[in-house]
Amino acid sequence: xxxxxxxxxxxxxxxxxxxxxxxxxxxxxxxxxxxxxxxxxxxxxxxxxxxxxxxxxxxxxxxxxxxxxxxxxxxxxxxxxxxxxxxxxxxxxxxxxxxxxxxxxxxxxxxxxxxxxxxxxxxxxxxxxxxxxxxxxxxxxxxxxxxxxxxxxxxxxxxxxxxxxxxxxxxxxxxxxxxxxxxxxxxxxxxxxxxxxxxxxxxxxxxxxxxxxxxxxxxxxxxxxxxxxxxxxxxxxxxxxxxxxxxxxxxxxxxxxxxxxxxxxxxxxxxxxxxxxxxxxxxxxxxxxxxxxxxxxxxxxxxxxxxxxxxxxxxxxxxxxxxxxxxxxxxxxxxxx
Numbered sequence: 001x002x003x004x005x006x007x008x009x010x011x012x013x014x015x016x017x018x019x020x021x022x023x024x025x026x027x028x029x030x031x032x033x034x035x036x037x038x039x040x041x042x043x044x045x046x047x048x049x050x051x052x053x054x055x056x057x058x059x060x061x062x063x064x065x066x067x068x069x070x071x072x073x074x075x076x077x078x079x080x081x082x083x084x085x086x087x088x089x090x091x092x093x094x095x096x097x098x099x100x101x102x103x104x105x106x107x108x109x110x111x112x113x114x115x116x117x118x119x120x121x122x123x124x125x126x127x128x129x130x131x132x133x134x135x136x137x138x139x140x141x142x143x144x145x146x147x148x149x150x151x152x153x154x155x156x157x158x159x160x161x162x163x164x165x166x167x168x169x170x171x172x173x174x175x176x177x178x179x180x181x182x183x184x185x186x187x188x189x190x191x192x193x194x195x196x197x198x199x200x201x202x203x204x205x206x207x208x209x210x211x212x213x214x215x216x217x218x219x220x221x222x223x224x225x226x227x228x229x230x231x232x233x234x235x236x237x238x239x240x241x242x243x244x245x246x247x248x249x250x251x252x253x254x255x256x257x258x259x260x261x262x263x264x265x266x267x268x269x270x271x272x273x274x275x276x277x278x279x280x281x282x283x284x285x286x287x288x289x290x291x292x293x294x295x296x297x298x299x300x301x302x303x304x305x306x307x308x309x310x311x312x313x314x315x316x317x318x319x320x321x322x323x324x325x326x327x328x329x330x331x332x333x334x335x336x337x
Contacts, residue, residue: 002103003082004168005032007073011063013090014044016215020090021051027099032056032080034073038063044090065185066164074179078171085174088212089165092119095211102168105156105207113173113202114194116162117210118153125149128214131159131206132191133312138239138255140191141316159206160310161194166212173202181237181292183285187230188238195242198310201301225274228266232278235259240286241293246304258322265321 006024010017024033033055037045039062048055058072070087077085084106105115119128129142130153144153177196180189194204243251266275315322
């Protein structure tokens with residue numbers, strides 16, 4: 001029997017935590033559940049008394065974000081000698097066979113370092129994620145997000161990345177490529193880890209029978225301007241650390257156009273300060289990310305052609321303004337030919 005732990009990061013999650021833990025306690029194989037509390041100030045920890053000693057609690061003195069929080073849980077899991085580590089959002093609920101289906105998929109695919117779930121909205125009517133993809137524009141996006149729940153994504157497949165909100169990670173892979181980049185704090189840290197896994201020769205699998213119901217933005221929505229700041233900070237790092245040199249000339253010009261478009265949109269929404277601060281922090285830590293890039297690319301096990309084959313040669317579905325701009329550009333080019 002494979003040994004499995006589930007790491008649940010928590011920050012002021014009293015409204016959803018009980019349902020989350022209840023859905024995890026009877027999973028098979030029987031997991032070791034680790035709750036990492038990021039300095040909560042609400043009464044969420046009081047709810048965990050009903051699950052003691054089934055749930056091991058790690059108390060952090062302050063909020064270290066998704067990346068920092070789960071890393072504590074992952075390190076504890078590695079100490080326990082588990083084979084697989086699942087990550088699970090505190091605002092999500094798992095189907096009763098969620099973990100069983102993930103572990104079975106992992107055992108069936110020795111080259112998969114990550115197996116990700118079919119994440120639906122809380123009411124199950126729309127899709128949150130069926131894995132992440134990365135585009136030629138340097139923009140990641142959850143596959144299927146916002147689409148109505150249909151059989152479209154009911155076949156297992158390889159994908160670019162796994163959502164940190166409900167994925168299973170092989171400990172052998174984590175020992176090889178490292179844990180989550182804590183500078184990301186939250187947003188795209190899971191895409192970054194998936195990218196590093198792909199570069200190191202691991203696959204990312206999608207298991208549609210592993211179903212999760214997620215209250216999207218249940219945690220990040222509590223902090224004003226959080227998403228804007230993290231997006232402006234983290235998106236460039238994702239590119240600089242991971243995109244192979246042979247693809248940079250194709251992706252970088254598109255990315256810069258998209259990045260400045262995101263910045264201008266933030267200004268129009270009155271979010272000048274968080275957008276500017278995010279961009280500045282990203283720039284200040286760029287030398288550190290370039291050093292990380294050197295180590296990642298030095299140990300790369302796959303070719304540029306392989307990375308080309310797993311990225312999407314289009315804009316993300318939600319990039320409406322960029323799509324409109326691209327359409328106008330193509331129209332202009334055609335009119336002059």
